[in-house]
Amino acid sequence: MKEGYREVIVYSNKQIASNIYEMKVVSDKDELRFEGKSGQFYMVRGWESLDPYLSRPISICNIEEDRLTFLYEVRGKGTHLISTLESGHSLEILGPLGNGFNINIKGNIALVSGGIGIAPMIYLAKSLHANVDFYCGFRNEIYYIDEIEENVENIFISTEDDSKGYNGFITEILKPEQYDVIFTCGPLPMMKRVVEMCKGKVRVYASMESRIACGIGACLGCTIETKSGIKRICKEGPVFYGEEVLFND
């Protein structure tokens, strides 16, 4: 049997860029360690009230021994509330959920992230045993690059305001033909572009987003359309084979 929501303790929760926070949580029970593969996520609830009603899905950014790291962007009410949690406070999490990335892949691999899509890439880079290049696009401020450095060969950065690295979108400097497999996570238009660029050339795995209610596959609220039918982000995903996904606009 899987555990339901479990209480964990905030070890640290700090702002690392504007609107971007890193939270590490530890278990309150010694025996319990965190499980999960890169690409999987937890439902996070850091408030007692019924507003917000739903918990928020956050990817595993890293797992070190007994410590689970979330990297998240404050977008609305839920993530704002999470950002106010101080060390020592408790919160509830459910997971790990979803399928996660296939980390047994070998060869030359590129990870392509946009903005907060960098979150699952940290643990992915650490989990892969292959040659990994990391492409990360930011709007302006760059963050969390240090955390990934030791696990990848090359890092390519882009910003949209020319503040660092290439000036433009990250997809403009990605060379798909150099890689056997590409993993991507970021805004939908970016992932769509990556899939298009790689079509027929390189296998792409994309971590998709959708509004999550139950998080466990029961409500059919988080579906996306794929070539082989309707799929649940939270169960069959969030990671999908890129060419399968029907990117609607």
Place this chain on the structure above:
Amino acid sequence: MKEGYREVIVYSNKQIASNIYEMKVVSDKDELRFEGKSGQFYMVRGWESLDPYLSRPISICNIEEDRLTFLYEVRGKGTHLISTLESGHSLEILGPLGNGFNINIKGNIALVSGGIGIAPMIYLAKSLHANVDFYCGFRNEIYYIDEIEENVENIFISTEDDSKGYNGFITEILKPEQYDVIFTCGPLPMMKRVVEMCKGKVRVYASMESRIACGIGACLGCTIETKSGIKRICKEGPVFYGEEVLFND
């Protein structure tokens, strides 16, 4: 113009008995001091969400220079959330609201409280310039007596489990005829009894409770019946002339 909700900072918030907390708040703006008479209250909101929807009314327990004290019992969701606020955190308050006690009364005065009804009595005892005896009933645990000592002549305590003072209800040891005026705050049955005991003998002022929505007199949600018609707890009250109140069961 009155101020609306203002942000204040938790200076301290500590449990002083089971379910009983004392919170002191300070203003975030130096110029702003706290106003209010004993018997008045503030609407307190210590959460950002819409659940609980309404703020909670809490009496002024004390005002010292730039510090406002609330003494409160955790009863449900709202007071529980208030009890979780740590030093340095901010909360919103609206007030002072209501009429408050008439502190210009002279002569021999008794304050009669039951349980958390002690809250407004602290500031009342401090504000009165008269001979004050304090009668306070508790179920079992007694609390906060020290805070009132220096401002009263005699303290009479009762508990229902014989743990301290008189064993029984506080009304059983109250001698109305010794006083010119009695102020009371506590459970409805207690206040009703005090009014009955004093009928035709001693003037009683009772601080009434009701469910508060707006807190400022607009919604007519907090009314009680009196001999001179329906009155709003939050506006004409919470303090009423005891014989005026129609204590319904």
Place this chain on the structure above:
Amino acid sequence: MTDLTVNICGTDLKNPVIAASGTFGFGREFSEYFSLSRLGGISSKGLTLNRREGNTGIRIYETTGGLLNSIGLQNPGIDEFIENELPFMEQQGTVIMANVGGNTIDEYIKAVDKLNETNIDIIELNISCPNVKKGGMAFGIKAETAYKVVSEVRQICKKPLIVKLSPNAEDIVHMAESCVKAGADGLSLVNTFSGMAIDIKSRKPIFDNIIAGLSGPGIKPIALRMVYQVSKAVDVPILGIGGIMDYKDVVEFIMVGAWAIQVGSGNFKNPKVTLDIIEGLKEFMIEEGIKSLEEIRGII
């Protein structure tokens, strides 16, 4: 220039934000917090021909995302209103709506007749208060009954007549159409939803009246849907009501067809919420380059 004004049934409102009936008294208490002249308008506490004491027992009960109320139309009666409250309201520099309730058609007519002779801008006919036994409720459920009371009131009413609809109506669209056919110059919706709560320890209903009225943000999605459907069906100005807490809610209501809106339970969370809403709305319009409310009204 960003223009927040709106004309409702011939009356110009500075902005589309009106304080909802029963949540704002006659404005007195709020006037201590801000100048009421900043509001688009105020709808008075529900008035009946004769003074009413209101309901006994608990009157307010919090629920998730809102509250139940069972005030029971406590009010001083029309005469006393005209004598003691209206003069104050008239000095506030905002549009005054008199919200009128009643148990019988005759009561409505007598009340409106008295208001005809005042400086009130608009009459808001409350056919929907769910708290009065055999009261307003009866008129607000069936379109035929509503038609009757509205058309009779229409005949003697010398003021613009807005009818306030109940979400408990059998068919909100049919109800709206009937009221307009009966002569309503505008519609406001929604009033509170019939709801209840139980004290499980005492095994009794919370309210003496058993059933009470639900309001607050929890009902907003339903209210919004009703305004949407009604605005597609009728051509008169609509005042959207139900769970409005901030300017975003207001924009939603306007986009589904409301001309103006009313803020009810929101006033309990924060007595100055209407000001925040007006400011927020203005900023939103500037940011989005919206010159007037008409541009976005009913674009859904």
Place this chain on the structure above:
Amino acid sequence: MTDLTVNICGTDLKNPVIAASGTFGFGREFSEYFSLSRLGGISSKGLTLNRREGNTGIRIYETTGGLLNSIGLQNPGIDEFIENELPFMEQQGTVIMANVGGNTIDEYIKAVDKLNETNIDIIELNISCPNVKKGGMAFGIKAETAYKVVSEVRQICKKPLIVKLSPNAEDIVHMAESCVKAGADGLSLVNTFSGMAIDIKSRKPIFDNIIAGLSGPGIKPIALRMVYQVSKAVDVPILGIGGIMDYKDVVEFIMVGAWAIQVGSGNFKNPKVTLDIIEGLKEFMIEEGIKSLEEIRGII
């Protein structure tokens, strides 16, 4: 001894806590978290004769105190259900309700006919899903239309037949009475309330279908009121649904007349919420000296 059992239309339930249709799939996902044998029952995801893909666009949108959904009855169709899902459900040791939706009476009849031949305990006829264009909705609003579909289904249905009512019905009591007259062995209420939401930046409705279904604790007071009114009017078992989050909510529903209850959106907040509810209910009954649910059922 505290007895949580309840007999619904001839079927014994261990306790009155049933997982609501559409919020629990076919139980598979939850069976990873606890043994489904602990539940009173499970109502399956809404089934239609043929497979349905469901709605496009956003399907879930959070609101204050609840959520709007526009799943659109995505389901594998009756045949695939019987083949792939039912065998799993049958092994769980709990009562199985098949929730059946449809666009036409014929579809309902064909679907129920297929279910007649299975081991399903109870059929729950969903005449209320507001998400399917020209779909279930039509049957759930007017009592006469509901009467027709229920009586036709009744004729061929070999299982206990529970009809699930929509809170959007014109007159919930009349609707309930009509369904019972048409042969319903029980009623479940409520389904979701028609509601909507707008994306004010894109100026578009959140949902492709514009209107979606509101559920969650925010609607509880209304659902409770409806169960109260209906339980006074009919004599069949009633399953109370709407915003149930904890055992206290359950007790409220039972006190107004529900025989059992269903938990919907609560499952999203916590997949094990039904277990907490069952435990809480048991403790409450012990504390209050309540021996069986009958003692408190409908005491309001």
